[in-house]
Amino acid sequence: MLSSCSTLGNTSFASSVESCSTLNPKGGKRGMSTAAALMLTSLVDAFSILVAYLLVSMSNTGEVLYVDAGTELPAAKNTFALERHTIIKIKKDKLSLEEKEIDPNSLVAMLVEIRKQWGEHNTDPQAEAALTIQADKSTPYEDINRIVTSGNNAGFGEINFAVLQN
Amino acid sequence: MSRGNVKNLDSEIDLVSVISLQSVCICFLLMTVVWINIGSFQVKQAVGGQAAEDTKKEPALWTLVKPDGAIELRLENAPAKLVKAFGMVIKGVEGKPNLESLKQSLGQLKSELPEINMALIKPESKSAYGEVIRLMDVIKGEGFASLGVAPL
Incomplete structure (x- = not known):
């Protein structure tokens, strides 16, 4: 009931695990869509890790020095x-x-x-x-x-x- | 009151907007991330920076770079035995300072005289700036926290 009346119901896809299973492949049934399923949860997880990593490695001191082209610092x-x-x-x-x-x-x-x-x-x-x-x-x-x-x-x-x- | 009138307190996050927000964040951070880290090497002018009476009599190592790449080491304000032992010239290799031998000598000196922290460097006028920085880096790496450069 929850998924049918929520935004998740409109945006979520069929489980990729379910459709990609080799033991009991539902994807193999006639008439089933061949489009690859997208796991939104893992995508959000991966994005979160990427954002956290980039935030940590980001310089928070601002631009201190501009190195000209052709100048190689020791x-x-x-x-x-x-x-x-x-x-x-x-x-x-x-x-x-x-x-x-x-x-x-x-x-x-x-x-x-x-x-x-x-x-x-x-x-x-x-x-x-x-x-x-x-x-x-x-x-x-x-x-x-x-x-x-x-x-x-x-x-x-x-x-x-x-x-x-x- | 019937069960149907009870308001549903469950809420969900709209994943599409979360993904959009994260995509924007990733793009922004990737564009602004600093891939090359620039640091600084801190030195002081060794001579002429302060009055003679202000100068503390602490042990100091003078490192003089010769035109052929040789490095002359000279100890000051240290026990006479060590001054004699570590007053040496390290020959250069192909016109460049032999940093490996210097590293060994500095390691020995530091083990004999742990309180020494000051090193003063006098490079050759034609020495490349990169070579001088490498020399300073080796000296600093051996535990000489206070570096100074002597005017030519």
Whole structure:
């Protein structure tokens, strides 16, 4: 009675186990439909597992870093989760600060300005201003060193290198 | 009151709408899922970051990369016996640092001096950034939690 007056009655199909049985195949009877039956319960179960898995593996920190095409980050095992800090990118001798291409000579001045703004908003006395450097793995270290030194001169005590987690 | 007037309290979930909702969720999550995990390697500027009197006299390992890929190890603020034993040069292999030998030496050092946590790295100016990160990764993997880079 319940199934006849409910929405389930309209949407459910004949049991697939019943129709696919090899011992007593009802599907073999004359006049029976040859359409495959669909087990909605197992489909819902599978979907639920998939949703749960994807929710767990989903990043809830949002997009922190955009890696340009042609940039291959170095890989490392002993890493920390990437946090949102001031990002400096090096790509083929071009330097960009927060996705805006800049003149390398003005880097220190711009970093000093950012550090000043950070100091005005920061309330934690233990916190240190941090910088994230993103570069291709083939970049010579002297280019990285220039940014590390500039960051240090501007008052950034912590330098983070963006890497791929192994 | 007759039995027929009793309201049926059983309810059912409409599976079609559940499946539709889950399909939308799966599509959204598949499109937004992060397949590549990006992490960060935290270092500090080894020299010039703070005043000399603020610097704690704790044991530190200096790792200097030479142009031929050799790694020079130098211990500071440690017992003289260990400074002598671990002051060594690890020869490079095909112009690149020999990370396996470095790993062994660091393991020995860590067993002799467990309180050592600081390692300072001075790479060669022409070293590839990827090689420097690999070197740092090996050092960090051996239990050196505090890493610093020296300016060139």
